[in-house]
Amino acid sequence: xxxxxxxxxxxxxxxxxxxxxxxxxxxxxxxxxxxxxxxxxxxxxxxxxxxxxxxxxxxxxxxxxxxxxxxxxxxxxxxxxxxxxxxxxxxxxxxxxxxxxxxxxxxxxxxxxxxxxxxxxxxxxxxxxxxxxxxxxxxxxxxxxxxxxxxxxxxxxxxxxxxxxxxxxxxxxxxxxxxxxxxxxxxxxxxxxxxxxxxxxxxxxxxxxxxxxxxxxxxxxxxxxxxxxxxxxxxxxxxxxxxxxxxxxxxxxxxxxxxxxxxxxxxxxxxxxxxxxxxxxxxxxxxxxxxxxxxxxxxxxxxxxxxxxxxxxxxxxxxxxxxxxxxxxxxxxxxxxxxxxxxxxxxxxxxxxxxxxxxxxxxxxxxxxxxxxxxxxxxxxxxxxxxxxxxxxxxxxxxxxxxxxxxxxxxxxxxxxxxxxxxxxxxxxxxxxxxxxxxxxxxxxxxxxxxxxxxxxxxxxxxxxxxxxxxxxxxxx
Amino acid sequence: xxxxxxxxxxxxxxxxxxxxxxxxxxxxxxxxxxxxxxxxxxxxxxxxxxxxxxxxxxxxxxxxxxxxxxxxxxxxxxxxxxxxxxxxxxxxxxxxxxxxxxxxxxxxxxxxxxxxxxxxxxxxxxxxxxxxxxxxxxxxxxxxxxxxxxxxxxxxxxxxxxxxxxxxxxxxxxxxxxxxxxxxxxxxxxxxxxxxxxxxxxxxxxxxxxxxxxxxxxxxxxxxxxxxxxxxxxxxxxxxxxxxxxxxxxxxxxxxxxxxxxxxxxxxxxxxxxxxxxxxxxxxxxxxxxxxxxxxxxxxxxxxxxxxxxxxxxxxxxxxxxxxxxxxxxxxxxxxxxxxxxxxxxxxxxxxxxxxxxxxxxxxxxxxxxxxxxxxxxxxxxxxxxxxxxxxxxxxxxxxxxxxxxxxxxxxxxxxxxxxxxxxxxxxxxxxxxxxxxxxxxxxxxxxxxxxxxxxxxxxxxxxxxxxxxxxxxxxx
Numbered sequence: 001x002x003x004x005x006x007x008x009x010x011x012x013x014x015x016x017x018x019x020x021x022x023x024x025x026x027x028x029x030x031x032x033x034x035x036x037x038x039x040x041x042x043x044x045x046x047x048x049x050x051x052x053x054x055x056x057x058x059x060x061x062x063x064x065x066x067x068x069x070x071x072x073x074x075x076x077x078x079x080x081x082x083x084x085x086x087x088x089x090x091x092x093x094x095x096x097x098x099x100x101x102x103x104x105x106x107x108x109x110x111x112x113x114x115x116x117x118x119x120x121x122x123x124x125x126x127x128x129x130x131x132x133x134x135x136x137x138x139x140x141x142x143x144x145x146x147x148x149x150x151x152x153x154x155x156x157x158x159x160x161x162x163x164x165x166x167x168x169x170x171x172x173x174x175x176x177x178x179x180x181x182x183x184x185x186x187x188x189x190x191x192x193x194x195x196x197x198x199x200x201x202x203x204x205x206x207x208x209x210x211x212x213x214x215x216x217x218x219x220x221x222x223x224x225x226x227x228x229x230x231x232x233x234x235x236x237x238x239x240x241x242x243x244x245x246x247x248x249x250x251x252x253x254x255x256x257x258x259x260x261x262x263x264x265x266x267x268x269x270x271x272x273x274x275x276x277x278x279x280x281x282x283x284x285x286x287x288x289x290x291x292x293x294x295x296x297x298x299x300x301x302x303x304x305x306x307x308x309x310x311x312x313x314x315x316x317x318x319x320x321x322x323x324x325x326x327x328x329x330x331x332x333x334x335x336x337x338x339x340x341x342x343x344x345x346x347x348x349x350x351x352x353x354x355x356x357x358x359x360x361x362x363x364x365x366x367x368x369x370x371x372x373x374x375x376x377x378x379x380x381x382x383x384x385x386x387x388x389x390x391x392x393x394x395x396x397x398x399x400x401x402x403x404x405x406x407x408x409x410x411x412x413x414x415x416x417x418x419x420x421x422x423x424x425x426x427x428x429x430x431x432x433x434x435x436x437x438x439x440x441x442x443x444x445x446x447x448x449x450x451x452x453x454x455x456x457x458x459x460x461x462x463x464x465x466x467x468x469x470x471x472x473x474x475x476x477x
Numbered sequence: 478x479x480x481x482x483x484x485x486x487x488x489x490x491x492x493x494x495x496x497x498x499x500x501x502x503x504x505x506x507x508x509x510x511x512x513x514x515x516x517x518x519x520x521x522x523x524x525x526x527x528x529x530x531x532x533x534x535x536x537x538x539x540x541x542x543x544x545x546x547x548x549x550x551x552x553x554x555x556x557x558x559x560x561x562x563x564x565x566x567x568x569x570x571x572x573x574x575x576x577x578x579x580x581x582x583x584x585x586x587x588x589x590x591x592x593x594x595x596x597x598x599x600x601x602x603x604x605x606x607x608x609x610x611x612x613x614x615x616x617x618x619x620x621x622x623x624x625x626x627x628x629x630x631x632x633x634x635x636x637x638x639x640x641x642x643x644x645x646x647x648x649x650x651x652x653x654x655x656x657x658x659x660x661x662x663x664x665x666x667x668x669x670x671x672x673x674x675x676x677x678x679x680x681x682x683x684x685x686x687x688x689x690x691x692x693x694x695x696x697x698x699x700x701x702x703x704x705x706x707x708x709x710x711x712x713x714x715x716x717x718x719x720x721x722x723x724x725x726x727x728x729x730x731x732x733x734x735x736x737x738x739x740x741x742x743x744x745x746x747x748x749x750x751x752x753x754x755x756x757x758x759x760x761x762x763x764x765x766x767x768x769x770x771x772x773x774x775x776x777x778x779x780x781x782x783x784x785x786x787x788x789x790x791x792x793x794x795x796x797x798x799x800x801x802x803x804x805x806x807x808x809x810x811x812x813x814x815x816x817x818x819x820x821x822x823x824x825x826x827x828x829x830x831x832x833x834x835x836x837x838x839x840x841x842x843x844x845x846x847x848x849x850x851x852x853x854x855x856x857x858x859x860x861x862x863x864x865x866x867x868x869x870x871x872x873x874x875x876x877x878x879x880x881x882x883x884x885x886x887x888x889x890x891x892x893x894x895x896x897x898x899x900x901x902x903x904x905x906x907x908x909x910x911x912x913x914x915x916x917x918x919x920x921x922x923x924x925x926x927x928x929x930x931x932x933x934x935x936x937x938x939x940x941x942x943x944x945x946x947x948x949x950x951x952x953x954x
Contacts (some may be wrong), residue, residue, distance in 0.1 A: 001563025001833065006494035011569045014487030017574030022480040035807040036602060044549020046598035053564065056828070060571065064825075067587025072576045079584070079797070080820070084576030086478025087530065090490045092573045094537065096773050097494030099549045099561030107556070109508050110544025113515035121523035145817040155661060176793040177818055182792065182845035184632060184816055191897035234797055289818075296573050297821050313660065316653040319911040320556070320711055320919070324897075332514040339816070341654055342559070342621040342767075344774050348541075350593050351533070356478065358527035420801075434796040442797070466794055 009053045017089070021072065024449070028426025029073045031066065039068035047073075047287060069429065074449040074460060078423075078431035080233065080261045081395070081446020084296035090345020091352030092296060094251035095345040102343040104324040105331035112332055115347035118354065119301055124429075125359055126266040126287070129279035132303035134332070140303040141337040142346045143207055146260035147177035149286040150227070151339060154181045156284065157225040164222030168192045169212060171204040171239070175258060185222070199436065201391055202237035204228060210247045217251065225254045230274050231262025234433040235389060235440075236396045238262070238274050240371040254283045260300065262394050263287025267362045274393070292395065292446050294365060295353045299346055303338075311336045323391035365448060369395040372445045372455045379459045385466055387439065396444040398435065401466050412439040414469055418449035421465045428458045486530045492625035493534060494566070501926070505903025506550045508543065509728045515544040546906065551652025551926035552935060555900075555908040557710070557738045557873070558923020561773035568829030569773060572822040579820040582633035582808035589809055591836040592619055595831065596778055604745040604834055605766070606756035609780035611809070617780040617815040619823045624654035626763040627704070628816060629749045631658045632703040633761065633787035634731035639729045641699030646689060648672045648681040649717065650709040652735060664701070676913065681705060687724045694728065707751050711910040712866060712917075715739070715751050717842055722758020731760045732784065737777070739762025739871050742847075744839045746858035751870070762869045769872065769923050771842060772830050779814075786814045817866035842925060846872040849922045850907055862943055866917065873921040875912065878943050889916040895939075895946045902942075905935045 001009070041063045071082050080248070091437030102111030123132050132138045143149040159168060166187050170178045172194055183193045191214070196208040213223045215407075226248050228239040241257060248255040257278055264287050266273035278285055286302045289295035302312055307454070315336040325331045333340050357365065373395045378387040380399045389398035401418055403411045416439055423429055431442050445455065478486070518540045524678060540923045548559050576796050578590030596617030600609050620626040635643060643664050647655045649671055659669045670693070673685040690700045703725050707714040718734060725732040734755055741764050742748035753763055763779045766772035781787055788890055792813040794803070802808045812818050834842065850872045857865040857876045866875035878886045878895055893909070900906055918939075 003499040005496040006566070007491060009563065010491030010570075011488050013570050013574075014484060017571070018480045018484035020488065020574060021712065023484065030583075032815065033586050035582070035586070035802060035805070036590070038587045039594055042591070046831050047835045048837060050838045051832045053829075053833060055563070056568075056832050064587045064591060067585070068575060068577055069585040070584070071578055073586070079578075082578045084573060085546060086483040086486065087533070089483070089570070089573040089576075090486055090530070091533075091651040093490050093566070093570050094494070095485075095492075096561060096566040096569045097497060098545060099559060099566075099773050100545055101548055101556075101559045101774055105512070106507075106546070107753055108544070108546045108548070109510050110515045110541045113513070113544060114519070114541060117516055117519045118881075121742070125951075145819045147817040147819070151661065153815060161725075176795045180791065180793055180816070180818075216697045233795070235731055279622055288872070296576050297502060297578055297819055299587065314657065315587075316657050318653045320908060321653075322717055328512070339628060339657070340624040340775075342622045342624070342774055352530075354523050355528045355533050356530060358524045360525060361527045395725060404765070431797060467598060 023354060024073050025071050029070055029429040030423050030426065031069045033067045038063060050107050072447060074451060075428040075448055076447060076456060077443040078429045080291045080444055082290060082297055083292060083294045083446060083448065085294035085353060085448055087352035088295045088349045088354035091349030095348045098345060100345050101336040102345055103341050104161045104321060104323065104326060104333045106325045110178055111345045113333055114351060116178050116332060118347045118350045122301055123303060127272055128303060131305050134293060135159045135375040138303060138305045139307045140301055141304050142335055143300045143301045143338060144298040146258060146286050146288055148178060148339065150177045150181040151184055152302060152310060153256040153284040154185045154187065154225055155313040159309035159313040161222050161224040161252060164225040166191060167216045167221045168224060169226040170211055171197045173197055173202050173234055173237055174227050174229055175233050178227045178462050202235055203238040204244060206240055206247050209244060213251050213253065223251055223258055227256045227258055230257060230259035231394055235315040235391065235398050235435060236262060236394050241423055242277025245277045249281060255281050257282045259285060259287045261291050262287060264293040265394055267359065268366050271397040289350055293362065294448060295350050299350055300365055369445045371454060372450060373397050376443060376455050376459060395446050396442060398440050398442055400438055400440045410439065415439045418465055418469045422461060427461055490717055501547055504547050506547055506552050507900050507903065507907040508546045509903060510544045515540060523847035549924060549926060550906040551924055553919040554922065554935060555766045555906045557921055559767060559770060559774055560771045560923060560925065562771035562830060562925055564833035565772045568826030572825045577822050579801065579822055580812040580818050581798060581803060581810045583802045587937055588822045591828060593809060595824045595827045598831055598952040599778055600780060604749055605780060605809050608782050610780040615780060615782045616784045617778055618811055620779050620815060621775040622777045623735060623763050624657060625816065626777050627654045627658040628661055629779060629787060630733040630761040631662045631664065631702055632790040636703040636786040636790040637731060638699050643668060644693045644698045645701060646670045646672055646686055646703040647676045650674055650679050650714055650727050651706055652710050653703050656863060658669045660795055679712055681716040681721060683717055683720035683724050686721060690730065700728055700730045701798045702733055704733045704735055707734060707736035708811065712875050712912060713739060717845045719754025722754045724759060728916055732758050734762040736762060736764045738768050739768040741766060742752065742843050742871055744836065745843050765817050766827055770839065771925060772827050776827055791949045833886045849927060850874050851930060853920060853936060861878060861936050872923050873919060875917050875919055877915055877917045885914065891918045891946055895942055898942050899938060904938055
């Protein structure tokens with residue numbers, strides 16, 4: 001494809017995306033296809049001859065779009081948001097167009113140095129401690145995901161802990177990526193201990209953590225890493241980082257803070273309470289601009305207080321990658337800060353986002369989402385058909401329909417049926433979790449496209465479908 | 478950014494990229510900046526107010542471009558290529574614009590099913606065995622990199638091998654990502670055994686492999702994985718996969734084939750010899766369309782003969798990800814085929830590339846690169862000032878300037894000086910390796926923009942700089 005062909009087709013694609021974004025509400029939020037439907041609509045064999053780009057765009061409309069669950073739809077309320085935004089898409093487009101590979105400083109200095117600048121900027125925007133900045137012993141780096149960041153944190157912690165039978169500590173509410181990291185790194189799921197949570201707030205119990213660590217030390221294990229979460233995936237519970245950090249400090253254990261979803265809320269001073277204790281105690285901290293900060297996947301930022309054990313754990317230098325800049329020690333080679341060798345120029349999209357919105361715009365986005373979520377929570381709280389989980393500090397609201405005269409199992413089935421009816425409608429998309437023995441619905445507000453009218457419409461639909469499920473004769477369930 | 482603002486700025490960015498691609502030759506190939514220069518040219522603090530997108534584009538020209546090493550420059554001959562192409566950039570742009578997250582089939586069925594289709598297509602294009610196809614027990618999946626794929630292969634192999642003191646087998650020419658995978662997964666670098674290579678071809682010696690495995694079995698170790706390479710990073714040596722496979726079969730060891738760079742050459746029937754033995758013996762196989770198949774980073778395709786041990790090693794299902802489609806067993810959830818949970822819609826770019834070029838266009842690309850490399854090799858072979866490495870089956874040529882009357886150390890220093898003069902010139906960019914005790918230069922042809930004139934100019938410049946280095950009075954070195 002020549003530059004001039006690229007110019008022409010590129011503008012077609014930009015128009016396609018602009019039209020898509022302008023009309024995204026016309027699509028059902030959740031794809032309505034059955035397993036195998038998309039695959040069956042595509043040719044079994046690759047083309048022998050090249051095809052015009054129009055053919056790709058035609059199939060995008062014909063085959064791909066019906067199989068898309070529209071994460072950017074204003075009524076997408078499931079999971080956590082995975083925001084994208086115009087400046088992020090354009091920053092990413094620039095990255096694709098430049099096509100550089102930033103494995104070493106020398107393979108594109110701007111790719112490394114712009115990343116250092118933007119992660120330092122983000123640390124400042126979130127009021128994270130100065131020791132996370134790259135000009136001190138620490139530093140930030142963009143990872144593919146909080147899962148990838150967890151693997152890096154575990155490896156750094158293991159490097160610092162030295163040999164031994166390692167143990168990690170999570171709560172029942174910790175993201176599954178920590179158990180996955182334990183399995184991936186060979187620590188083993190059997191060495192992940194589950195700390196109790198407060199039954200009300202679902203936050204980790206630091207006293208129980210202390211007891212488990214003490215017990216393990218006595219049994220000859222090496223307590224290696226504790227993961228505290230700021231905004232758990234299930235319900236956005238916030239672990240008491242300060243008190244957990246004190247326990248970690250007492251026993252010399254690495255404290256990893258998983259703030260994947262909620263950490264970015266700290267762009268607003270009124271949400272910085274959630275990071276209490278991070279400045280003093282966190283050895284590593286991750287938050288995902290690709291969730292709630294308008295930056296398309298993948299863009300997860302991991303900071304460390306001391307980058308040395310990470311680099312020791314991950315650095316290998318074959319001859320063909322040796323170069324004067326690396327040998328000088330004056331530059332960062334981010335390949336030693338991650339599992340893969342190759343790296344995309346991901347800093348461009350975060351840079352575009354921060355510049356386009358500015359600190360003010362980012363704060364306004366977070367505040368608007370929280371306000372909309374609070375409004376929804378008020379509606380739920382005022383309706384006797386539902387029970388609201390009163391802990392909803394960010395953009396996620398958990399709530400439960402109440403089903404009089406039903407057993408727990410029947411209630412759960414009815415709640416699930418309600419959710420599936422809602423999701424099948426295509427009008428909105430919710431997900432669920434299980435809290436204190438009940439299936440609970442989750443409504444997460446995060447898209448820049450979501451307005452009050454979408455949240456209100458969601459609430460009306462939920463209430464209406466509740467009535468429909470409740471009034472349905474029991475034998476039809 | 479509204480859809481209409483996106484439309485306007487998107488077209489600006491497309492123009493910027495088209496202009497960049499059209500004028501890429503005007504830039505020095507390798508960035509000429511010093512450490513810290515890019516960083517110093519950027520504001521220390523993030524902006525409080527949002528800025529117009531034009532400001533981002535202006536800084537792209539002013540600050541970022543001078544710090545870019547232009548991987549898409551036709552005279553970029555370093556490392557391995559990291560191709561991009563118009564259809565790849567546009568496919569990736571569509572992915573950013575749609576902004577979907579394909580962790581589960583249910584979170585965007587088309588993201589999963591299109592991936593299944595295109596990796597099956599690619600298997601067909603490369604004539605890989607039917608058992609790698611997803612409709613049998615195996616399957617393909619797009620990973621971030623061959624490094625990430627190596628981690629997955631090690632985890633699957635460990636799962637199949639069961640408990641024990643695991644050992645892995647590589648050669649001195651195997652990519653460093655295998656040692657990194659051993660460290661990441663906790664197998665440990667000390668359990669990676671290095672198999673001898675043929676001193677001439679640098680291919681792994683299967684008899685030595687057999688002896689090492691036999692020795693380890695006798696000592697109570699569990700031989701777990703052998704990595705054979707098709708096209709090593711240093712010199713594109715090709716390990717004898719068939720004979721290695723027989724050894725693996727005899728001892729029940731997982732055979733991982735790393736064909737990251739060279740595997741895609743098999744789009745051409747005349748290069749399929751390199752995959753001899755893969756069909757019968759490989760348990761996993763990886764090749765990178767983001768290296769030599771016109772698809773921008775990241776797009777590494779991993780296939781497995783049996784996906785079960787991988788899924789067993791990587792699957793965790795928390796409540797909030799449970800859904801009817803996953804429970805039915807009728808769908809693939811690719812999150813269980815990789816370390817991260819989240820996934821970008823990367824299939825779109827590979828789909829765009831295969832459709833735009835067709836099998837014919839992909840073959841023409843590979844053939845053209847190999848022809849250009851062969852032409853360069855002929856020039857080297859005909860010049861007594863240089864020694865050609867006669868093994869250059871693909872697009873990489875290794876060669877060594879000869880420095881009469883110099884010791885090995887002096888020769889290496891002179892070769893390095895020659896390379897740095899070339900790279901400092903901005904006219905071309907080469908990298909080096911070390912083979913049989915000597916520093917050796919590497920010239921890799923891979924960019925779709927590279928023409929005969931670029932390779933010829935590179936050769937002229939290399940020869941001229943050789944003379945300059947040779948004729949320089951010795952004390953100035």
